[in-house]
Amino acid sequence: MSGDIRSRLERLRRSGELQSAGTLEGKTGDRPPFFLFPGEERETETDAGRCYYRELCFPLAGKHGNAYLNGLINCRGADLALPGKNPALVEFSPGRSLFLDIETTGLSGGTGTWAFLIGMGWVENDIFRLRQYFLRHPREEKAMLLHFTRRAAQFSDLVTFNGRAFDLPLIVTRQVLAGLPHTSPRLHLDLLPCSRRLWKERLSSCSLRSLEEALLGLHRHGDIPGEEIPYVYFSYLRRGETALLRDVFQHNVLDILSMATLLTRVARAAAGEDLEHPADYYSLGKLCAEAGEMDKAVRCLQKTACNGDERLTHLALLQLSMILKKQKQWDEAAKLWRELVGCLPYDLTPYIELAKYYEHQAGEYEAALSLTRQAVERTRRRFSAPATGELSLPALQHRLARLRRKLGENI
């Protein structure tokens, strides 16, 4: 097709048929050498060319927020296996781990998103060393990734915050594109799901920022909002602006230090230390029950039941009753269910558990029928939240019909 493509494109942009990203500013020419952190930065040679990183040292005896960094050294893998929901984490050693957090040109992921700042931290003797690789120019990406990949391979274990879904896949994507080996740690501890398991009953948000404020005694001032970070990098790249870049580096430093103290906090909470709130005992109790650590679970849940508000108390009792059920202590369990029927208005579990007990253990079909009928009624009148599985309406009706049949046979 004839026609000057450029002028046709301009026409389409003006008419709005081609969406425009906006500005058509002039490009900058050569930039002065990158020089942002005197004394901390290094330029290093790799097989793929030169790359840049900055290094900082934090004494382990020092504080970040209200916690000391050296808490890290005493964390035991055994305590992390529980909130990490992975028994292999028993082998985990925070002292030999790599803490990883990256800053990127977008949050959507995919092959077009760059990691322009790769922050990593580790324990070295009595310091916590923090290194930040920075992509001064896209041509340095391979060198940067190569240097990072080799350094990262020296650590067997990895700690991230939301790294399972974001940081690690993105790093691996960049490694694939650059034709480099993939970072694949032996153990990966993602602190985001751990924190959710431990604190979501208490905190409305489990973002790193919320956790810092609620648990780590850290309040950031003047921190750069995450959604602005890509544009800071773009204006550095396109116009050589470095002013806001410092804030991005600092943001990344704080993220990594917070991961270190958060890890400590997670391990202590899992060990049953520093629990501040009945909700924390409840969460821990539930985790222990899921992991089969029944004695510890019972202790935690009993604590919640004694000190919690009404809602938490009921939730704890329900968990306790399920433990008793698992241990076939039917009478004790039934006692709790009887107590719970009626006080957990949105949960039909105690009704059905009790109905099952009457049907299968006690052989009291009338009682089972009456409870099932109540559950059906509550569901029909939308007194309960919509449920799935054995609490769904069809399942309840099925149970009802079966009980009716059994009663019919026995009369």
Next chain:
Amino acid sequence: MSKLEALLEQWRENLGFMANVTRWEVLPAVEGSYSTFPPALDRRLQEALLRRGIDRLYSHQAAAVEATRRGEHVAVVTPTASGKTLCYNLPVLNAIMEDPESRALYLFPTKALSQDQVAELCEMADGIDLELRAFTYDGDTEPGLRQNIRRSGHIVVTNPDMLHAGILPHHTKWIKLFQNLKYIVIDEMHQYRGVFGSHVANVIRRLKRVCLFYGTRPQFILCSATIANPGELARTLIEEPVTEITENGAPRAEKHFIFYNPPVVNQELGIRRSSLLEVRRVASDLVGRGIQSIVFTRSRLGVEVLLTYLRNGLKTRPGDDSGIRGYRGGYLPKERRAIEAGLRSGTVKAVVSTNALELGIDIGQMEACVITGYPGTVASTWQQAGRAGRRSGKSLAVMVANSEPLNQYLVSNPDYFFGRTPERALANPDNLIILTNHVRCAAFELPFGEDEPFGSAPVREILEFLEDEQVLYRSEGRFHWMEDAYPAEEISLRSATRENVVIIDISNPQPKVIGEVDRFGAPMLVHEEAIYMHGGQQYQVEKLDFAEKKAFVRRVDVNYFTDANLAVDLKVLDTFSRDISAIERAWGEVRINALVSMFKKIRFNTHENIGSGPVTLPESEMHTTAFWVAFPAASLGGMTTAAVEEGLAGLANLTPQVASLFMMGDPRDLRAVCQVKAPFTDLPTLFLYDNFPGGVGYSREIFGIYREIFQAARRVAVNCRCSGGCPSCVGPAHQVGEHGKTHTLRLLEVILR
């Protein structure tokens, strides 16, 4: 004599019935043409086929296996129920048996087809003791399964939209697939035309680019319904030489195909009896005799109406559905599976369906098929008719026309249908808007070299444009994606531009997005009070927020549609090709400025104007391609200006409809503008433009085949029984003037002289 033969005989003797039959075509039985198993076919695969009762292949299946064996790209063009799936399943399974690391990617235009494919593949594999991992991968795939599919799926069955937005932008997660990709199967190729086809061609450019990154050059196997230009379309889509296989080797039993035109009830307006009522009669005859039938209608509403008619007609007890079922989008998957199984086993006697059942979903073969109204293309008419036709015994297809012009053209020109198909599936991958948007996606996937081609498209200037737009960043001779965005998400393969107006249904408390229209079409289609049709359902637009690009609609059931009155200004920007003889014809780039000032409410079938209203929306602008024909004074033989004006108005009503017939498009896809003294040609001129930003190839094609199109237009006008013009041909007299039809015919003579 079978029940069907008895009924056919009865119809033949019924003069009232035969008066409405415009063609009764008997397609004779054809013997199959067979080949022995090609030696390249793995012995275990041959044994598996034997166990399924297949001891030889149809000639086209064998040809496909052999051509793929030679490493060629293949396009198989054969009708429905000709065993097309073996044409690609055999080479693919063979490759996997030779090397279990082999991978294949299957692309289907819709999700429903994918499910059936996977079931069929797994059944085949069961017979071979092959641990075949075939999966569908689309929006419905559970997140928990996705990683396993990416890593270990031998055959991944998906659709172009998912490939575009879900797979290619994450290609690093699919290393195994791309490193071992042997075959890419593209079924229902003829669906990839117009805007959709132009997009898909670019998605394939991106796919090939990603494959190259992982060091593979997969072979393509394409399958298509019969169209006039399968090879051309295949080459447009994959930009490689293609071996065409068009000889169908499958046997066919005798088939009767009846074109039925309902009787005229209003001679003056050319109004005919409702096709739905005629279909009721035809279908009741069939179902009443226990002949298993499928009835196609064009809307969901039509399905429900006919279902009621048929059930009532059979005077069954209440609650007894007498084995008659409806089938359409909106039914639950479970219901649909049950109906499909019922059709196969014969417990379901008749099904009334939208075109949801047109494509390859396995329902076995019916004895008879009734089609309510022309489905829009010859290809899909044959696909629907192909639902009837068993290996042995006669089958029947009846198409009942409605009053719309295309229907009337077809039913009164059966040769158009039964002859060699004139339908062309066109795509324009180099549509600058679509191309630029896919260059964005491609750059997101892998950086672009400065001189790297993108298929056959030169893209250096586009890359530099995007660099200036601060979307790409150039470094060391490569353009890198450098923006906080995920471009594939913003680009729909179903519309030309990214600037779409989203249509939101607010009938229920939970608002739901049901579709989108492009920015240019929005003032015409979704102005306030417009009736918007979606999936056969009518919606009325309550509010159009043009700034926010949102139209809020509510479900309604009314007996009219709306037509916006469009004031169009057309300016020629560039001429790509021109031919001057007695008349002047050309095609080129144009700018359309459109202003919608009012709309009319038009009653269905009768096309009466039953109301109107104002529209206050800003003017919209579109760049597209147009074909035009201009009439020098000498050619007009003294026609008055007024006569020329009426003739042009007639052509403007008639030609887009007829032309769209040749392009497999919707009549709305082409628009006409006439200017009595066009500024560009300085002559009376008829313009036909692609109603899509950037154009999808219609105008260029019309430039080439204009005689064919204007001849067809003349046939429509001549054969139409109206005296002075009607909505079925050149438009009603109050629009084109008392002698509008005569003047239109005169201009047609000038063009065709």
